Amino acid sequence: MKIALVGYGKMGHMIEALAKKRGNTIVATIDSYAQDATVKTADPVQIAEAVKQSGAEGVIEFTHPDAVLGNIQSLLPLGKPLVVGTTGWNAHIDKVADWAKQNNCSLFYAANYSIGVNLFYRIIEEASKLISDYDEYDTAVWEAHHAQKVDSPSGTALEIARRIMATNFKKTKIVTDAFHAKPLPNELHVSSTRLGSVPGTHTVYFDSNADTITLTHTARSREGFALGAVRAMEWLFEGIEKGSLSKGQLYTMSDLLQ
Ligand SMILES: NC(=O)c1ccc[n+]([C@@H]2O[C@H](COP(=O)([O-])OP(=O)(O)OC[C@H]3O[C@@H](n4cnc5c(N)ncnc54)[C@H](O)[C@@H]3O)[C@@H](O)[C@H]2O)c1
Secondary structure (H helix, E strand, C coil), rough: CEEEEEEECCHHHHHHHHHHCCEEEEEEECCCCCCCCCECCCHHHHHHHHHHHHHHCEECCCHHHHHHHHHHHHHHHHCCCCEEECCCCCCHHHHHHHHHHHHCCEECCCCCHHHHHHHHHHHHHHHHHCCCCCCCCCEEEEECCCCCCCCCCHHHHHHHHHHHHHCCCCCCEEEEECCCCEEEECEEEEEEEECCCCCCCEEEEECCCCCCCEEEEHHHHHHHHHHHHHHHHHHHHHHHHHHCCCCCCCCCCCHHHC
């Protein structure tokens, strides 16, 4: 399919490479700053116009939290399936779902496009459900990332924690700070390490007096995110073409991985 990229930074470049490898064509690369972009603008109206001119059949957006809502608002009226990877706008998700409905245009959003991480979420849910029947097991989450990361804990660690709490009702509170007293049984500790260049690592511990079960996901590169975004684009486009997916809907990874 023909894809326009809005945002041609680290993710945009990797998405271009993987999309081409899978037989797609990149018809426009639009960025406010990147020297090698085919169109240089940060104006959402001009971005939409450039997408229209390119003949793209779908759009992938990986820019900046400050730009994403304006871009979505400007791109939806084009009616082209839109995959958004930019994070940091979760508070506006209901409003954006309404925009998609009003414009009869479908949108896909995931805070984490890695297929492996999304499968890991499901593995954790199953494990947590099983283990929650056994009072002797306690649970904790630990994550490590490279020292360039500015936030902690990672959004992925918090999502893992939410899924643990949804499947183990004994855990009702996430604690991300250090403890200065014994943890209470309902507290789920989510701890973080920032170190050198380590790749994103997420571990869940289920611990009893007798043993520990550890489940770990380790990312090797950004490739997993980029591949997931391209697959989401292809899935959304084909689903709408074939009529198995609806126009005007907001989809996410749990829909794709059914
Ligand atoms: N959902 C996921 O799985 C996932 C994975 C990785 C990154 N991300 C998110 O994707 C976003 C981009 O990540 P990145 O690593 O490519 O960042 P990056 O800084 O390398 O690239 C962002 C690009 O967007 C451009 N840009 C910024 N504002 C713009 C605007 N108004 N109009 C057009 N272009 C604009 C910048 O010039 C830059 O080239 C971030 O929000 C990041 O958190 C999401």
